[in-house]
Structure formats: structure tokens, C-alpha cells
Amino acid sequence: MFDNLKDKLQSVFSTLGKRGALSESDVDNALREVRLALLEADVALPVVKSFIASIRDKAVGATVLKSVRPDQQVIKIVHDGLMEMLGGEASPLKLDVTPPAVILMAGLQGSGKTTTAGKLALHLQQKHKKKVMLASLDLSRPAAREQLRALADQAEAGILPESDTETPVQLTKRAMQAAHLQGFDVLILDTAGRLSIDEAMMAELRDIKAVATPDEILLVADSLTGQDAVTTADAFNNAVGVSGIVLTRLDGDARGGAALSMAQTTGCPVKLVGVGEKLDALEAFDPERMAGRILDMGDVVALVEKAAEAIEEEEAMRMAERMASGKFDMNDFLSQIRQLQKMGGLGGLLGMLPGLGKLQKQIAAAGVDDAMVKRQEAIILSMTKKERVQVGLLNASRRKRIAAGSGTSVQDVNKLVKQYQDMARMMKKMGTKSGAAAMKAMLGGGGGMGGNPMGGGMPSAEQVSQLQQQMQKSGMPGGGGFNPFGKGGGLPGLGGPPRKK
Amino acid sequence: MSWLKKLTAGLKKSSDKVSSSLSGISRLFGKGRIDAASIEEIEEALILADLGVSVASEIAEGLRARNWQGEVTPDVLREALAEQLTDILLPVEKPLTFKQAEGENDLHVILLVGVNGSGKTTTAGKLAARFQAQGRHVVMAAADTFRAAAIEQLSGWGARTDTKVISGERGGDAAALAFRAIDEARADKADVLIIDTAGRLQNRAELMEELAKIIRVIKKQIPEAPQDSLIVLDGTVGQNAIAQMKAFQQTADLTGMVITKLDGTAKGGIVVALAREFGLPVHMVGVGESAEDLQDFTARDFAHALVGLNPE
Numbered sequence: 001m002f003d004n005l006k007d008k009l010q011s012v013f014s015t016l017g018k019r020g021a022l023s024e025s026d027v028d029n030a031l032r033e034v035r036l037a038l039l040e041a042d043v044a045l046p047v048v049k050s051f052i053a054s055i056r057d058k059a060v061g062a063t064v065l066k067s068v069r070p071d072q073q074v075i076k077i078v079h080d081g082l083m084e085m086l087g088g089e090a091s092p093l094k095l096d097v098t099p100p101a102v103i104l105m106a107g108l109q110g111s112g113k114t115t116t117a118g119k120l121a122l123h124l125q126q127k128h129k130k131k132v133m134l135a136s137l138d139l140s141r142p143a144a145r146e147q148l149r150a151l152a153d154q155a156e157a158g159i160l161p162e163s164d165t166e167t168p169v170q171l172t173k174r175a176m177q178a179a180h181l182q183g184f185d186v187l188i189l190d191t192a193g194r195l196s197i198d199e200a201m202m203a204e205l206r207d208i209k210a211v212a213t214p215d216e217i218l219l220v221a222d223s224l225t226g227q228d229a230v231t232t233a234d235a236f237n238n239a240v241g242v243s244g245i246v247l248t249r250l251d252g253d254a255r256g257g258a259a260l261s262m263a264q265t266t267g268c269p270v271k272l273v274g275v276g277e278k279l280d281a282l283e284a285f286d287p288e289r290m291a292g293r294i295l296d297m298g299d300v301v302a303l304v305e306k307a308a309e310a311i312e313e314e315e316a317m318r319m320a321e322r323m324a325s326g327k328f329d330m331n332d333f334l335s336q337i338r339q340l341q342k343m344g345g346l347g348g349l350l351g352m353l354p355g356l357g358k359l360q361k362q363i364a365a366a367g368v369d370d371a372m373v374k375r376q377e378a379i380i381l382s383m384t385k386k387e388r389v390q391v392g393l394l395n396a397s398r399r400k401r402i403a404a405g406s407g408t409s410v411q412d413v414n415k416l417v418k419q420y421q422d423m424a425r426m427m428k429k430m431g432t433k434s435g436a437a438a439m440k441a442m443l444g445g446g447g448g449m450g451g452n453p454m455g456g457g458m459p460s461a462e463q464v465s466q467l468q469q470q471m472q473k474s475g476m477p478g479g480g481g482f483n484p485f486g487k488g489g490g491l492p493g494l495g496g497p498p499r500k501k
Numbered sequence: 502m503s504w505l506k507k508l509t510a511g512l513k514k515s516s517d518k519v520s521s522s523l524s525g526i527s528r529l530f531g532k533g534r535i536d537a538a539s540i541e542e543i544e545e546a547l548i549l550a551d552l553g554v555s556v557a558s559e560i561a562e563g564l565r566a567r568n569w570q571g572e573v574t575p576d577v578l579r580e581a582l583a584e585q586l587t588d589i590l591l592p593v594e595k596p597l598t599f600k601q602a603e604g605e606n607d608l609h610v611i612l613l614v615g616v617n618g619s620g621k622t623t624t625a626g627k628l629a630a631r632f633q634a635q636g637r638h639v640v641m642a643a644a645d646t647f648r649a650a651a652i653e654q655l656s657g658w659g660a661r662t663d664t665k666v667i668s669g670e671r672g673g674d675a676a677a678l679a680f681r682a683i684d685e686a687r688a689d690k691a692d693v694l695i696i697d698t699a700g701r702l703q704n705r706a707e708l709m710e711e712l713a714k715i716i717r718v719i720k721k722q723i724p725e726a727p728q729d730s731l732i733v734l735d736g737t738v739g740q741n742a743i744a745q746m747k748a749f750q751q752t753a754d755l756t757g758m759v760i761t762k763l764d765g766t767a768k769g770g771i772v773v774a775l776a777r778e779f780g781l782p783v784h785m786v787g788v789g790e791s792a793e794d795l796q797d798f799t800a801r802d803f804a805h806a807l808v809g810l811n812p813e
């Protein structure tokens with residue numbers, strides 16, 4: 001069998017030194033393996049291509065860190081990219097509408113629509129205390145209606161009485177009326193399986209949609225699907241506008257790249273997954289697990305978390321060293337801003353630090369929020385590489401260009417430059433021997449003291465108040481993104497900042 | 502509509518992709534050579550058809566290594582590609598035939614297995630229709646005792662094709678049902694017994710064991726049965742088909758394959774990879790939901806449809 005991606009990347013990078021940035025050729029070698037892994041997982045080729053292109057941009061030039069192997073670093077970049085494409089987090093069904101909420105199930109033949117309709121009915125009745133009615137609009141498959149009726153009985157849900165004379169559109173109308181009159185909270189419409197190239201059947205689906213005006217149109221798809229996932233998802237989405245994807249048969253051992261293909265093609269989240277034939281085998285989609293599955297790495301989460309931790313820690317140390325030597329340019333400023341964002345924004349972070357409650361209030365009063373942090377990031381990103389290192393270059397016309405480029409005003413740019421200058425000045429002050437040591441301790445080094453839960457990297461009250469004064473003096477609420485407390489590792493007593501799951 | 506037309510229509514979308522990427526191959530340099538970009542395009546077209554990366558690149562490489570004579574136009578290239586695919590598929594082109602042994606165990610048992618929703622029950626119905634048309638005496642057995650209305654579904658096919666369906670209770674023992682079905686089919690002096698089984702994912706050990714048990718029980722009645730143990734594969738399936746084949750091969754001692762849903766946009770290109778790895782006969786393809794939408798598999802037609810050529 002194939003080696004898994006982890007082993008392959010390890011061998012790609014086995015010759016690479018541990019210093020410097022990831023070169024184009026290293027990255028290309030690694031991405032060849034990633035491409036192969038994704039194709040083997042049945043991610044559709046066009047999706048693989050665009051994914052690889054975006055990952056490449058992120059990976060080339062990424063600094064190789066001391067404490068993380070480059071293969072792990074690449075895996076982290078790939079994993080984060082997958083998570084982003086898969087929608088980041090679970091997204092719930094939209095059911096908070098005037099009842100009845102209508103859910104339309106659609107998809108290819110045999111994908112699992114009827115079973116999923118039954119599962120949903122059970123789930124909504126049991127977990128959400130909703131009164132659910134099922135209605136079969138499938139006149140094609142033998143015993144399709146009996147199948148749905150049996151599932152409705154099992155789930156103790158309502159079922160629309162059958163009729164042999166009505167068309168699917170007529171059935172839809174009757175179902176809407178019945179659900180309304182009988183006070184159902186949710187109406188689930190199960191449709192016949194259809195091919196996306198079957199014009200008549202796709203027209204029928206559009207007609208059903210027009211009558212039902214569903215709150216959710218769920219494309220039910222098989223996780224065993226290959227390259228066709230893109231074609232099918234695209235066609236259904238174009239025809240009726242899909243609102244979510246249900247991926248069935250995840251209890252199988254397919255890598256399930258179809259999830260990525262369809263999410264990317266439709267821009268719709270995978271909302272639910274089927275993990276068995278029984279009615280309770282329905283789960284919320286977990287992008288993190290899906291990413292690990294597609295990459296064929298069971299332990300990818302642990303691995304990525306470890307890498308992320310190491311990356312943050314090393315970044316903090318690097319920052320401390322630069323500060324201590326009095327070097328602090330816009331790139332450093334930017335990485336501080338970003339790190340702050342990652343840690344759940346200003347409010348969350350400051351709230352966790354002892355002695356900063358007052359400062360937090362002042363910050364709130366000054367209107368420092370995460371939107372502002374985003375703006376600052378945009379401004380720095382609009383600077384050229386040279387400008388970021390030599391801030392002195394920023395004359396009026398350059399500032400005007402940067403403001404235009406970042407969608408902010410020259411005033412905003414001026415403010416940021418001022419904040420940066422104050423910060424740099426402060427850095428210099430702290431660049432004394434004792435200052436540097438204190439800084440290092442605060443920023444996560446902590447030396448051998450990490451064992452003491454309250455000692456270690458904890459800043460002294462004196463240091464905190466000193467910083468507080470500095471910040472206030474320079475008119476920098478929270479340092480405008482400055483995060484003097486580095487990563488959570490420096491504050492072992494606090495258990496670190498909340499990590500985004 | 503002839504099956505070929507249906508299949509070609511169904512494969513059209515995929516072949517459009519293949520052919521459009523092939524017609525883009527105009528950057529040919531020198532005589533009798535193809536450039537790397539063209540090879541890459543072919544490889545990508547094959548990947549898009551679900552052949553899988555390694556088979557796709559091997560085939561593309563094979564094309565490049567050929568001793569080309571004269572100008573290599575896209576048409577020439579496409580024809581060569583179709584030929585190469587035909588060569589791979591020809592060994593597995595074997596229609597479903599069965600000799601009825603005179604005398605003793607005259608019941609021919611066909612067992613349909615596969616993952617959920619692949620088309621087993623529908624294929625059972627289509628097969629019944631085909632055998633009926635051949636004047637054989639067919640009986641079907643509803644050994645999917647698990648899924649809601651699976652029995653009613655097969656009974657529906659029984660009614661459609663005028664075929665007797667032997668069934669039991671939902672939730673009953675599938676192996677016991679198979680045992681009884683053989684008795685009844687024999688008593689009816691049937692020629693063929695088609696046993697429909699529940700869909701099962703190949704990684705579910707307990708379900709695979711249930712299948713093994715069904716087969717053991719069948720063999721107790723007729724040692725050489727099931728004479729045909731057919732895996733029904735969904736034509737939209739990706740690389741997981743290989744794992745499916747391995748597991749079902751092991752448990753059900755497969756004798757052949759049926760590929761369904763080839764009337765859609767999926768290419769079924771995995772068949773090429775499976776043909777190479779397993780060499781198991783591909784008997785038939787499903788090209789629709791009606792009784793007549795079951796056709797013999799033909800390597801040449803399949804290969805040509807795959808690369809967007811008319812097989813004539």
C-alpha cells in the first residue's frame with residue numbers, strides 16, 4: 001500500500017536543513033505528495049488544483065521553525081487550508097422560521113435521501129422537541145413510499161397519506177397544507193433520486209421548490225463518490241440552489257474527498273453526516289475530523305496542535321529576542337497583531353490576565369475592538385516589503401497609497417505608524433539586559449520554571465503596571481495589537497488562552 | 502433507445518471533458534512526438550474519469566512512449582487512447598452465461614452483493630426481466646431483511662417482471678431465508694434463483710460475517726452455488742471501489758461485476774483500474790431505472806465512450 005502523507009512528506013524534507021524559509025522547490029516537492037494524497041482521497045481534480053495553488057502561496061517563504069519539522073509545518077498549512085475550505089465549523093439547520101419549516105431532500109439515486117429524511121425526523125423530534133411530518137414525493141422507485149412510511153413509524157413522526165393520482169407538485173401542495181393545518185413544526189419532503197442531466201426530473205425539482213419554498217435544500221450525497229461529486233453538486237446547486245450538504249456512509253472507510261469537492265463547488269457547508277443505516281446514525285459535520293480523514297492521518301489533530309503550539313512558542317521567543325536587541329519592524333508588529341487575533345481577540349485575552357481588568361475597561365472605552373485589529377492588519381499588508389522594514393520611508397504619498405490600498409484613511413495610517421513608533425521606543429527601553437530577561441519570561445520562554453504552576457512565565461505585578469503605564473502614556477490601548485503576554489505557555493497558571501476548536 | 506446510445510449519452514458529459522481536454526492538445530512538436538503538456542492533459546482527463554492517479558499516469562506514459570508515425574493529431578491520439586483502454590478492458594468483457602448442468606442440481610443461483618444503494622435490488626429486477634425474456638423460469642429471494650421496505654421493493658420488481666418473490670419477515674434471518682428460497686425454487690422447478698442481499702459497507706465485520714453465513718447456508722444446499730456471485734458497483738464510485746472489491750472478493754468469492762448508473766454524469770473509469778487489479782469479468786452495465794436498462798458490457802464501446810469517440 002501507499003505510505004501515508006505524513007511519511008512521504010517526512011522523506012521529502014529529510015534532506016532539508018532546519019533553518020531558513022521553505023524554498024519553492026521544497027514546497028513543490030511536498031505539494032506533489034499532497035496533490036496525490038488528495039486525489040487518492042477522491043477530491044475532484046479542479047478542486048485539488050485550486051487548493052494546491054492557494055496552499056503554495058501560503059507555504060513558500062514560510063519560516064522554518066526550530067522546533068517544528070518542515071513536514072509537520074506543511075501538514076499544518078494543508079490542514080488549515082482544508083479546514084477553511086470545509087467551512088471551519090459545524091453549521092446547524094435553519095429551522096427558526098414560522099412553522100412549518102420545510103426541508104427538501106435531493107440527490108442522485110441511492111444516495112441516502114429517504115434514510116436521512118427518517119433520521120432527521122427522529123433527531124428533530126427527540127432532540128429538538130419538534131413535531132415532524134414526512135412526505136414522499138417519490139413515484140418512481142418501487143416501494144419508496146412504503147420505505148418512508150416505515151421510517152416515519154419508527155421515528156414516531158407524521159406521514160402524508162399517499163395518493164396514486166397526484167403529481168409530486170400536487171403532493172407538495174397537499175403536504176404544505178396538511179403540515180400547516182395539523183400544526184407540524186417541520187415538514188420534510190423526500191424526493192425521488194435523479195440524475196443531474198435528466199432535464200425533466202430536474203425541472204420537476206424546480207417546480208417542487210417553487211411550491212414548497214424550502215428553508216433548507218439538502219443535497220444528500222454518498223461519501224464513496226469519486227470525481228463526479230463536482231459535476232453533480234454543481235448541477236443540483238445551479239438548478240435549485242442547495243443550502244447544505246449531507247454526506248452519507250461515513251461509517252465506511254472511504255477517505256471522503258467528495259466532501260471537499262462539493263463544499264468547494266457549491267460554497268455550501270456540509271451540515272450533517274450519516275454514519276450508519278439505523279435512524280440514530282446521524283451526526284453534525286466535524287470539519288476537523290474530515291480534514292484528518294481526507295489526509296488519512298488519524299492523529300492529525302494532535303499533530304497539528306503540537307505544531308501550532310510550537311510555532312506560537314517559537315514566534316514568541318523570536319519576538320522577545322528581536323525586542324531585546326532593539327529590532328522591531330512592521331513585520332513584527334503585524335505578527336503581534338495576528339497572534340492577538342488568533343487568541344480570541346483583545347477582550348478575551350486581557351480578561352484572563354490578572355491586574356488588567358482596569359485596562360480592559362479603558363480599552364473598551366477607547367473603542368478598541370477586533371474590527372480595528374483587522375483594519376490595522378490590512379494597513380500593514382498594504383505596505384511594500386521595504387516599507388515594512390524601513391518605516392521611515394512612509395512619506396505622505398506612500399501613506400495615501402497605503403490608505404487607498406487598505407480601504408482606510410490616511411488618518412488611520414498615521415495612527416498606526418504612531419502606535420508602531422511608540423511601541424518601538426518602548427521596545428528599546430525594554431532592550432536592557434533585565435528588561436529582555438523579563439520580556440523573555442513573559443513571552444513564553446519561562447526557562448526551567450514552567451513546572452511551577454504559578455511561577456514560571458508569570459509577569460510580576462510590577463512589570464504589568466509598568467507596561468500598563470507605558471501603554472497609557474503612548475495612547476496605545478492594548479498597544480494597538482501589541483500583545484506583551486505572548487502565548488499562553490508563558491502564563492502556566494492560567495491554562496493558556498482558549499484555543500479555537 | 503439502444504443501450505449504446507444511452508451509455509454514450511450518459512458518458513457524453515464525461516467524454517466531453519475528456520475530448521475537450523484532448524482537442525486542446527495541439528501543441529505537438531516535431532513529427533511523431535507528443536509534448537509533456539499533452540501527456541499531462543491526457544493524464545488529467547483520465548483522473549477526472551476516476552481511473553485513479555497511478556493507472557492514469559501509466560496509460561498516459563504508455564502513449565508517450567509509443568513509436569508514433571506521422572503527425573499526431575488529437576484524433577489520432579484519442580483513437581490510440583481508446584485502443585489502449587480497450588486492450589485493458591477486453592479480458593474482462595464476458596457476458597453472463599450459464600450452462601445448466603443436466604440432471605442433478607439444476608438450480609442456478611445468482612447472489613447479488615455490494616455496498617448500500619449501489620443498485621442490487623434494481624439489478625435483480627432487471628436480471629429477472631432478462632431471464633424471463635429468454636424463457637427461463639426465474640425466482641427471486643428477498644434476503645435483505647434489514648432495510649425498510651426492501652422486501653416490498655423487490656416484490657414490486659416481482660410484479661413488474663412477473664416473477665415470483667420468496668420473502669420472509671422484516672428483521673428475520675437472511676441466511677434462513679436463503680435456505681428456504683432454494684428449497685422453494687427447487688420445488689417450483691425454477692432454472693434460476695436470484696438472491697438480493699442487504700447493502701453492507703465492506704468495513705463492517707459483523708455484516709460481512711452475515712454475508713459469509715448466507716453463502717455457507719447456500720452451499721449446504723448446493724455445493725457449487727452460488728454459481729454467480731456478483732458485486733454490484735455504483736458507477737459514481739471513486740477509489741473506494743478497490744477496497745470494496747477486495748473485501749467482497751474475500752467474503753463472497755466473487756465471479757463477476759455489474760456497474761450501475763452509467764446513464765449519469767459519472768464515468769465509471771474505476772472499471773479500468775479494477776480490470777487491471779482484479780481481472781474479474783464485467784458482465785453488465787446499468788443504464789437506467791427500467792427493467793430493460795441492463796446491457797452487456799463491451800470493452801470497445803466503453804473505452805470509446807470514455808474518450809468521446811463513436812465506437813463505429
Ligand SMILES: Nc1nc2c(ncn2[C@@H]2O[C@H](COP(=O)(O)OP(=O)(O)OP(=O)(O)O)[C@@H](O)[C@H]2O)c(=O)[nH]1
Nearest residue numbers: 109110111112113114115193249274275276617618
Ligand atoms: N452504512 C450506511 N448506509 C446508509 C447511510 N445512509 C443511507 N444508507 C443506506 O443506503 C441505502 C440507500 O438509502 P436510501 O435512503 O434508500 O437512498 P435514497 O437516496 O432514498 O434512494 P433513492 O430514493 O432510490 O434515490 C440504504 O441501504 C440505506 O440503508 C449511512 O449513513 N451509512
Ligand SMILES: Nc1nc2c(ncn2[C@@H]2O[C@H](COP(=O)(O)OP(=O)(O)OP(=O)(O)O)[C@@H](O)[C@H]2O)c(=O)[nH]1
Nearest residue numbers: 109110617618619620621622623700762787788789
Ligand atoms: N439512473 C440509474 N439508476 C439506477 C440504476 N440502477 C439502480 N438505480 C437506482 O438506484 C437507486 C438504488 O437502487 P437499489 O436497487 O435500491 O439499490 P440497492 O443496492 O438494492 O440498495 P440497498 O438495498 O439499499 O443497499 C434506486 O433509485 C434505483 O432506481 C441505473 O443503472 N441507472
Ligand SMILES: [Mg+2]
Nearest residue numbers: 113114138144
Ligand atoms: Mg428514496
Ligand SMILES: [Mg+2]
Nearest residue numbers: 621622645651
Ligand atoms: Mg436493495
